[in-house]
Amino acid sequence: MAYRWGMAVDLDRCTGCEACVTACHAENNIPTVGAGQAARGRAMHWIRVERYYEGDFPDVRVKFRPVLCQHCDAAPCEAVCPTYASHQSEDGLNAQVYNRCIGTRYCGNACMYNVRFFNFFNPEWEKPLNLQLNPDVSIRSVGVMEKCTFCVQRIKAAKVLIKSENRDLKDGELQPACAQACPTTALVFGDLNDPESRVARLSHSPRGTKLLEDLGAEPKVTYLQKQAWYEPDAH
Amino acid sequence: MVTAACTFASPGQPSGTWAGAPPSRWGTSPVVTPAHASAGDAVRGFFGIRPDARQPFDFSHQIHLSKGVLCTDCHTGVEKGPVAGIPSINTCMICHSQIATDRPLIKTLTEMQEKGRELDWQRVYGWVPEAHVRFDHAPHIRAKVECSTCHGNLAEQTVAQRAVNMNMSFCVSCHKSKQASNDCLTCHY
Numbered sequence: 001m002a003y004r005w006g007m008a009v010d011l012d013r014c015t016g017c018e019a020c021v022t023a024c025h026a027e028n029n030i031p032t033v034g035a036g037q038a039a040r041g042r043a044m045h046w047i048r049v050e051r052y053y054e055g056d057f058p059d060v061r062v063k064f065r066p067v068l069c070q071h072c073d074a075a076p077c078e079a080v081c082p083t084y085a086s087h088q089s090e091d092g093l094n095a096q097v098y099n100r101c102i103g104t105r106y107c108g109n110a111c112m113y114n115v116r117f118f119n120f121f122n123p124e125w126e127k128p129l130n131l132q133l134n135p136d137v138s139i140r141s142v143g144v145m146e147k148c149t150f151c152v153q154r155i156k157a158a159k160v161l162i163k164s165e166n167r168d169l170k171d172g173e174l175q176p177a178c179a180q181a182c183p184t185t186a187l188v189f190g191d192l193n194d195p196e197s198r199v200a201r202l203s204h205s206p207r208g209t210k211l212l213e214d215l216g217a218e219p220k221v222t223y224l225q226k227q228a229w230y231e232p233d234a235h
Numbered sequence: 236m237v238t239a240a241c242t243f244a245s246p247g248q249p250s251g252t253w254a255g256a257p258p259s260r261w262g263t264s265p266v267v268t269p270a271h272a273s274a275g276d277a278v279r280g281f282f283g284i285r286p287d288a289r290q291p292f293d294f295s296h297q298i299h300l301s302k303g304v305l306c307t308d309c310h311t312g313v314e315k316g317p318v319a320g321i322p323s324i325n326t327c328m329i330c331h332s333q334i335a336t337d338r339p340l341i342k343t344l345t346e347m348q349e350k351g352r353e354l355d356w357q358r359v360y361g362w363v364p365e366a367h368v369r370f371d372h373a374p375h376i377r378a379k380v381e382c383s384t385c386h387g388n389l390a391e392q393t394v395a396q397r398a399v400n401m402n403m404s405f406c407v408s409c410h411k412s413k414q415a416s417n418d419c420l421t422c423h424y
Binding site (some may be wrong): 087089090091093095097098099100136137138139141149152153156160163164 | 364365366367369371373374377416418419420423424
């Protein structure tokens with residue numbers, strides 16, 4: 001059976017340490033643009049940790065929400081791409097094909113999660129940082145969009161491995177860099193088509209919500225949280 | 236003997252600006268990216284024109300294959316992973332420490348090995364980094380694709396040459412006929 005990759009993010013576990021962000025940058029060769037360009041909204045983070053403050057000082061609670069590409073089933077970014085660079089892969093990944101991308105940035109504008117990033121510059125790494133690049137991930141050049149791939153290079157490698165060993169993929173065997181780095185295992189990645197997988201069970205949890213669910217994009221990332229959080233009269 | 240470094244990246248090995256190529260004199264122009272040192276380079280890159288690989292000496296595949304050496308004897312990585320591998324001088328000397336030791340070329344090889352030097356082989360095949368192509372040899376070998384399907388009949392070649400034009404239609408037509416995946420993400424990521 002075909003895979004359908006998805007993720008569950010347990011917000012009650014997230015401590016906002018940003019290990020996922022660091023791991024993602026290291027794994028996927030994501031360039032930094034510098035403070036000046038970041039102030040102009042050109043920073044690239046395939047996953048970011050959003051902060052929400054509840055209450056007034058000194059009685060403040062901070063809530064964290066890691067936001068990455070939701071790999072929507074009805075993705076608005078795919079419908080607007082004139083070159084089909086943004087499309088749904090066989091495994092339900094919201095794929096970005098760099099070769100096809102001509103940089104119209106329609107997808108970035110259509111995405112309501114702000115998880116697509118445009119390369120305004122050719123990426124450069126100061127020596128010796130050029131030696132730490134991941135050889136399994138393409139370096140995106142100027143003029144193309146890039147986004148979270150659910151570490152497709154790891155998915156491909158795992159598929160090749162299980163086929164060579166003639167076995168099925170074990171749940172939890174394959175993890176993107178962010179889930180692997182998460183110290184509290186707030187990020188759980190897996191196959192939604194496998195009803196026994198941890199991510200499939202968590203996706204059906206009563207604690208689960210989807211980000212901006214009412215817009216109808218059918219995201220494959222589920223956020224788990226105590227439901228009382230966002231009720232205004234809860235405390 | 237040509238010692239110029241090959242300008243084309245191995246699969247999975249970043250090359251170009253980030254690997255220490257000369258910086259573009261065009262800065263970060265969107266047309267002439269630092270992947271190309273000049274406008275001429277960019278045009279040649281666009282049309283896929285690239286120079287033939289120039290090897291340190293005329294290694295004859297034909298002689299070795301006619302003696303019963305298998306492709307996998309020297310290109311040892313081909314069944315294990317993405318890269319088939321260009322053999323090091325130590326691989327040559329596994330046989331040539333005993334065989335044909337009186338030939339001048341083998342004597343040179345022996346000397347080079349003693350000095351710890353390597354031969355500067357250039358890749359014959361491969362894609363430019365802009366193609367974003369990821370190729371893994373091992374699954375193709377497991378799917379019983381013959382080496383000659385993509386590399387030509389090397390028993391008829393002396394120095395390996397680009398006998399097959401590996402463009403996308405070549406890959407896609409084979410993937411279609413073997414019912415392999417033709418999703419973009421199969422190769423481009």
